[in-house]
Amino acid sequence: MINDVQTWVSVAAYTGAGLAMGLGAIGAAIGEGYTAAQANFAVSRNTKLSGDVFKSMLVGQAIAESASIFALVIAVLMLFYKMPDATMIKAASLLGAGFCMGFGAIGSGIGSGLPGGQACIGLARQPSIGNRLTTNMLIGSAVCQTPAIFSMVVALMLIFIDFSKAPLFPTWAAVIGAGLSTGLAAIGSGMGGGFAAGASCEGVARQPETAGPVTTTMLVGQAVAQTPSIFGLLISFVLMFKAFPESTTFAASAGLLAAGISTGFGGIGPGVGNGMAAEGAVRWVARSVENAGGLMRIMLVGQAVSQSTAIYAMVVSLCLIFVV
Amino acid sequence: MAIEGADIVKAAAFLGAGLAMGLGAIGPGVGEGMAAAKTCEAIGKNPKEAGLLTRTMLVGQAVSESTGIYSLVVALLLLFVV
Numbered sequence: 155m156i157n158d159v160q161t162w163v164s165v166a167a168y169t170g171a172g173l174a175m176g177l178g179a180i181g182a183a184i185g186e187g188y189t190a191a192q193a194n195f196a197v198s199r200n201t202k203l204s205g206d207v208f209k210s211m212l213v214g215q216a217i218a219e220s221a222s223i224f225a226l227v228i229a230v231l232m233l234f235y236k237m238p239d240a241t242m243i244k245a246a247s248l249l250g251a252g253f254c255m256g257f258g259a260i261g262s263g264i265g266s267g268l269p270g271g272q273a274c275i276g277l278a279r280q281p282s283i284g285n286r287l288t289t290n291m292l293i294g295s296a297v298c299q300t301p302a303i304f305s306m307v308v309a310l311m312l313i314f315i316d317f318s319k320a321p322l323f324p325t326w327a328a329v330i331g332a333g334l335s336t337g338l339a340a341i342g343s344g345m346g347g348g349f350a351a352g353a354s355c356e357g358v359a360r361q362p363e364t365a366g367p368v369t370t371t372m373l374v375g376q377a378v379a380q381t382p383s384i385f386g387l388l389i390s391f392v393l394m395f396k397a398f399p400e401s402t403t404f405a406a407s408a409g410l411l412a413a414g415i416s417t418g419f420g421g422i423g424p425g426v427g428n429g430m431a432a433e434g435a436v437r438w439v440a441r442s443v444e445n446a447g448g449l450m451r452i453m454l455v456g457q458a459v460s461q462s463t464a465i466y467a468m469v470v471s472l473c474l475i476f477v478v
Numbered sequence: 479m480a481i482e483g484a485d486i487v488k489a490a491a492f493l494g495a496g497l498a499m500g501l502g503a504i505g506p507g508v509g510e511g512m513a514a515a516k517t518c519e520a521i522g523k524n525p526k527e528a529g530l531l532t533r534t535m536l537v538g539q540a541v542s543e544s545t546g547i548y549s550l551v552v553a554l555l556l557l558f559v560v
Contacts, residue, residue, distance in 0.1 A: 338500075342507070382507075408489035412496025416553070419500030427511020434515030438522025445525045449518050452532060456514020459539045463503035463546035470499040470553045474492060478557050 159240050166245035167237070170252025171229040174309070177256025178225025178263075181344070185218035185267020192271030196278035203281055207274050210288060214270020217295040221259040221266065221302040221344075228255040228309045235313070243317040246326035250333025251312035254390075257337030257418075258305020261344025261425070265298035268352030276359025283362045290358050290369055294351025297376045301340030301347075301383040301425075308336040308390050321400035327407035331414025332393040335471070339386025339421030339464075346379035346429020353433040357440025364443040371439045371450055375432020378457045382421030382428075382464040389417040389471050396475065413474040420467020427460035495556040502549025509542040 193211035197204045228251065237244055273291040277284055312333055317325060354372035358365045393410060401407075435453035439446045517535040521528050 346511075403488070404485045405488035405492055409492040412493045414496075415493075416496040416500040419497075420503035423504035423507025424511075425507070427507040427509070427514070430508070430511035431514030431518065434518035438518050442522050442525070445522060448521060448525060448528055452518055452521055452528070452535070453514065455532065456510065456517060456535060456539070459536070459543065460507050460510035460514060462543060463506045463549075466546060466550040466553075467499045467503045470495060470550070470557070473554075473557055474496065478492065 159242060159245075162242060162245045163237055163240045163248065166248040167232045170248045171232040173252035174225045174232070174255040175229040178222050178259035181260035181263025182218050182222035183263070185263045185265065185270070185348075186215040188267040189214045189218065189270035189274065193274040196274040200278040200281075203278055206281065206284060207277055210274050210277050210284070210291075211270065213288065214267065214273055214291060214295065217292070217299065218263050218266040218270060220299060221262040224302050224306045225255050225259045228306060228313075231313060239316050239318045241318045242322050243320060243325050243329065247312040247315075247317060247329035250330040251309040252333070253330070254305050254312065254333035254337035255309040257334075258309075258340035259302050261341035262299050262302035263344070265344040265346070265348025265351070266295040268348040269294040269298075269355045272352045272355035272359070276355055280359045280362060283359070286362065286365055287355060287358055290365065291351070291355050293369065294347075294354055294372060294376070297373070297380070298344055298347040298351060300380060301343040304383055304387050305336050305340050308332065308387065311394060315394065320397065323400060323402050324398055324407040324410050327410040328393040328396075328398060331411045332390040333414070335389040335393065335414040335418045336383070336386040338418030339425070340383045342422035342425020343380050343383035344425070346425040346427070346432070347376040349429035350375040350379065350432035350436055353436040357436055361440045361443070364440050367443055367446040368436055368440050371436050371446065371453070372432065374450065375428070375435060375453055375457070378454070378461070379425055379428040379432060381461065382425040385464055385468045386417050386421050389413060389468065392475060409474045409478055413471040416467045416474065417471040421464050424461050424464035428457045431456040431460060491556045491560055495553040498549050498556065499553040503546055506542050506546035510539045513538045513542065
């Protein structure tokens with residue numbers, strides 16, 4: 155059975171759309187469920203505030219939802235956009251875009267749900283600081299969305315860039331690797347950012363007067379937790395824009411695919427770990443604000459060590475791309 | 479295209495290197511983060527012992543790091559030696 159190129163491009167577009175939406179729905183659903191569970195708990199504690207808690211829950215859920223809306227946009231685009239350049243490379247890059255957006259939305263969806271839930275609990279505890287709590291929640295969950303936005307950017311680039319001039323071997327592997335790198339690395343950063351944001355909402359509700367140092371520690375911790383997804387983005391850009399010489403060996407293709415896999419999977423653990431370290435620091439800055447400086451320092455030292463494996467993974471990817 | 483045996487072996491080594499380092503990095507990242515989180519908690523409770531706690535954290539993290547370094551070594555062996 156021999157099919158023309160257009161058939162394979164359509165197959166890849168539909169498979170990619172399914173992957174983007176199917177995987178992309180996981181995280182947002184978990185995050186929103188967590189928010190709703192905490193909101194119910196908060197209402198049971200303080201039934202008079204059910205209206206405010208309900209509002210806060212919906213705002214928190216709306217942000218968590220945005221990760222899966224990105225996935226929906228990419229999926230619908232792949233279903234209905236007519237590709238001007240039907241080549242086998244385009245088929246591979248559509249598959250890569252599907253992986254990228256699908257995996258990339260998981261972490262941000264879960265992560266954004268955590269501050270939403272903690273804001274609901276906090277509102278029941280300290281109704282008078284509702285505005286400050288909501289602001290803190292919005293800042294924290296906005297940062298959690300950045301890995302999903304990186305994934306959407308890479309997915310859009312994979313859909314719209316014309317790769318048809320590049321040699322099919324090994325560019326097909328480079329574009330799939332580009333999708334896997336950003337998509338997988340975004341899982342850890344999204345979740346890690348959420349841990350820090352959740353702890354900061356809890357802290358602001360517990361000790362409203364510490365809101366300034368708590369938010370600062372959260373932002374620094376989240377920024378470090380984002381770095382693994384930035385490594386993923388970097389490797390994706392290299393894989394998309396470096397001109398690879400034509401090579402019909404299987405090894406050349408496998409090396410580029412493995413470059414994406416290494417930085418992608420390698421970013422998950424450090425992203426989550428950096429987030430945990432930030433969570434611990436933020437929680438205890440709220441409880442003992444006079445130690446904020448020392449806690450920030452130990453958080454950064456701990457994060458630096460946790461980060462090291464993401465850097466090893468990036469080094470292996472760069473070796474796979476440039477050296478071997 | 480004709481695929482030769484040596485080519486498949488090399489391709490498998492590259493894929494293996496990517497998988498080894500990628501998957502191997504997950505555990506140490508999470509584990510070291512847990513250690514750092516608990517150290518922040520402990521320093522929050524008892525700031526006077528910050529030096530001792532930092533030392534304990536770094537030693538614990540170094541042990542946790544070892545599997546990440548094993549992965550790196552295996553990945554580099556797959557890339558450049560075998």
